[in-house]
Amino acid sequence: MLTILFDGIAYGMVLFVLGCGLSVTMGLMNFVNLAHGAFAMLGGYVTVLAMQRLGLPFLASLPLAFLAAALVGLVLERLLYRPMYAKSHLDQVMFSIGLVFMAVAGTDWLMGSSQQFIRLPAWLQGRFEIAGIGIGRYRLFVIAVCGLLAVGLHWGFTRTRFGSRLRAAVDDARVARGLGIPVNRLFALTFAIGSGLAGLGGALGVELMGLDPTFPLKFMIYFLIVVTVGGTSSITGPFFAAMLLGVADVVGKYLVPEIGAFIIYALMVVLLLTRPNGLFARARA
Amino acid sequence: MSGATLHQRVREALYRSRRWHPAEIAFWLIAFAAFLLFPRHLLLLNEIAILALFALSLDLILGYAGIVSLGHAAFLGMGAYAAGLFAKHVGGDPLAGLACGMAASGLLGLITSPLVLRGSDLTRLMVTLGVALILYELANSLAWLTGGADGLQGVVMGPVLGLFDFDIFGRTAYLYSLGVLFVLFLVARRVANSPFGLSLRAIRDNPLRAAASGVPNGRRLAGAYTLAAAYAGAAGALLAQTTQFVSLDVLDFHRSADLMLVLIIGGAGYLYGGLIGAIVFKLLQDAISSFTPQYWMFWIGLFLVLFVLGGREIIHGGVRAVASRFARLGRGGTP
Numbered sequence: 248m249l250t251i252l253f254d255g256i257a258y259g260m261v262l263f264v265l266g267c268g269l270s271v272t273m274g275l276m277n278f279v280n281l282a283h284g285a286f287a288m289l290g291g292y293v294t295v296l297a298m299q300r301l302g303l304p305f306l307a308s309l310p311l312a313f314l315a316a317a318l319v320g321l322v323l324e325r326l327l328y329r330p331m332y333a334k335s336h337l338d339q340v341m342f343s344i345g346l347v348f349m350a351v352a353g354t355d356w357l358m359g360s361s362q363q364f365i366r367l368p369a370w371l372q373g374r375f376e377i378a379g380i381g382i383g384r385y386r387l388f389v390i391a392v393c394g395l396l397a398v399g400l401h402w403g404f405t406r407t408r409f410g411s412r413l414r415a416a417v418d419d420a421r422v423a424r425g426l427g428i429p430v431n432r433l434f435a436l437t438f439a440i441g442s443g444l445a446g447l448g449g450a451l452g453v454e455l456m457g458l459d460p461t462f463p464l465k466f467m468i469y470f471l472i473v474v475t476v477g478g479t480s481s482i483t484g485p486f487f488a489a490m491l492l493g494v495a496d497v498v499g500k501y502l503v504p505e506i507g508a509f510i511i512y513a514l515m516v517v518l519l520l521t522r523p524n525g526l527f528a529r530a531r532a
Numbered sequence: 533m534s535g536a537t538l539h540q541r542v543r544e545a546l547y548r549s550r551r552w553h554p555a556e557i558a559f560w561l562i563a564f565a566a567f568l569l570f571p572r573h574l575l576l577l578n579e580i581a582i583l584a585l586f587a588l589s590l591d592l593i594l595g596y597a598g599i600v601s602l603g604h605a606a607f608l609g610m611g612a613y614a615a616g617l618f619a620k621h622v623g624g625d626p627l628a629g630l631a632c633g634m635a636a637s638g639l640l641g642l643i644t645s646p647l648v649l650r651g652s653d654l655t656r657l658m659v660t661l662g663v664a665l666i667l668y669e670l671a672n673s674l675a676w677l678t679g680g681a682d683g684l685q686g687v688v689m690g691p692v693l694g695l696f697d698f699d700i701f702g703r704t705a706y707l708y709s710l711g712v713l714f715v716l717f718l719v720a721r722r723v724a725n726s727p728f729g730l731s732l733r734a735i736r737d738n739p740l741r742a743a744a745s746g747v748p749n750g751r752r753l754a755g756a757y758t759l760a761a762a763y764a765g766a767a768g769a770l771l772a773q774t775t776q777f778v779s780l781d782v783l784d785f786h787r788s789a790d791l792m793l794v795l796i797i798g799g800a801g802y803l804y805g806g807l808i809g810a811i812v813f814k815l816l817q818d819a820i821s822s823f824t825p826q827y828w829m830f831w832i833g834l835f836l837v838l839f840v841l842g843g844r845e846i847i848h849g850g851v852r853a854v855a856s857r858f859a860r861l862g863r864g865g866t867p
Binding site: 327340344347348349351353355468515516520 | 661665839840
């Protein structure tokens with residue numbers, strides 16, 4: 248039972264890294280970006296290609312996944328996303344679903360529709376036991392990496408100059424501009440970081456979630472749940488939401504496989520009904 | 533100005549908006565004439581009619597009530613399964629099955645309507661999407677009832693009105709679907725141009741002010757949502773009856789996403805938007821998928837992106853012009 252819990256936490260951690268990038272773009276910048284999963288898929292494929300074609304070690308391919316997704320995010324933000332900021336939520340939804348469809352079909356065309364695999368290094372394979380709890384090495388690694396990222400992000404948004412400028416720009420872009428904050432550059436950078444995190448999450452998740460061209464559609468709902476349930480005003484909200492979701496999903500699939508994904512959707516609907524603005528959200532307009 | 537004259541003016545405006553424009557009459561004449569004009573494409577025409585009904589349903593809540601729904605496939609699927617199961621276990625009469633599908637979906641809409649009344653656009657998107665996903669999972673796991681991933685087989689339909697048998701060319705199917713679409717369109721047109729429809733538009737434009745002037749926002753929206761759900765259920769029932777098969781595909785996410793595109797092509801907020809969108813969408817799909825069946829998804833994505841990125845006004849400027857003419861003639865303002 249505790250082993251399942253541990254697996255659930257590892258899964259939740261990956262969901263957090265995937266989702267927190269979205270909570271940055273969607274929460275802070277108020278942009279409904281359903282195409283977030285496409286960036287995660289990009290990170291996953293970069294890792295797969297780097298390891299299979301270039302023979303890079305796993306650890307070296309992770310930063311590569313981050314950079315590739317961040318770079319693409321930066322370019323797309325400049326070219327496509329910026330004109331969309333002022334449009335309605337519905338337009339943003341349509342636009343980003345369009346991007347997802349293109350990403351899914353394009354990846355299918357480029358890479359084939361089959362599932363991709365990576366070979367983990369020997370020191371990340373297998374599992375060991377502490378006090379009767381089976382602990383997968385890779386899962387422990389994921390928890391460590393993602394835990395560090397969570398702490399780092401929280402620190403970055405609450406304690407640094409970058410974080411306070413960003414929050415100022417989000418709350419009132421006009422005044423922030425008047426104060427000499429480079430709002431556009433700040434948003435571009437934030438978007439790039441969010442996309443990069445998605446890429447990293449995708450790379451870490453290849454082993455746990457699988458990777459094929461339908462990835463963005465299959466997991467879109469999970470990221471969205473993390474963000475909407477977690478609320479978007481802090482990093483802690485999505486973090487707990489991701490944990491809850493990861494554990495509920497894994498436990499549900501282990502114990503009652505017949506109803507499978509049913510549990511998390513029901514959980515989401517119930518949570519959204521009881522806390523329409525998210526678990527820890529401040530009341531928003 | 534006294535209250536009575538204002539009341540009268542509103543009534544007059546509503547009566548005026550109910551009058552038929554010649555272009556509208558022409559539209560329906562052409563739709564029925566298509567039966568004779570394109571005898572080889574009746575199956576495609578049938579699909580268009582069903583999609584148009586589905587789009588009409590979304591337009592009722594999105595265009596008129598301003599509720600963003602990303603899970604409209606839930607109601608289509610509910611209607612399809614209800615009608616399919618009705619035909620399989622109760623009887624093959626199409627109209628009874630249609631009523632059963634509409635009732636089931638309407639009931640689902642009524643039950644889930646409290647969900648969409650809470651929270652912001654985003655919460656609504658998520659909750660509607662969640663409901664559709666839950667239904668998908670349910671239909672998948674209740675294999676003894678729905679056939680699961682294999683689909684519901686053994687749906688056998690009797691003749692429409694006891695007279696017209698379904699054939700493989702889709703002759704009966706098209707006339708049946710178009711007939712249902714026409715009747716339901718008349719009802720929708722009447723509803724949209726009633727005080728009820730007017731109050732929906734008021735809520736869409738400014739919920740706070742609508743509530744302040746005495747409109748029971750929650751109840752009106754719930755009513756509109758239930759009605760739209762029943763419409764989608766009718767579309768699902770038609771789909772199940774004319775194809776005599778129901779699969780999990782009716783509940784799939786892409787159904788909801790395609791529908792959004794249909795409404796974006798046609799324009800939301802005037803009833804013909806969904807119909808025109810459905811025609812353009814299906815013809816486009818038919819044309820594109822005939823030469824790249826596998827990557828149809830890429831093109832639909834591209835269209836979505838281009839539409840939203842500013843091409844929308846340019847591309848259907850023509851439709852817009854017609855729309856605003858309808859709007860001016862139809863309801864005197866608010867295009």
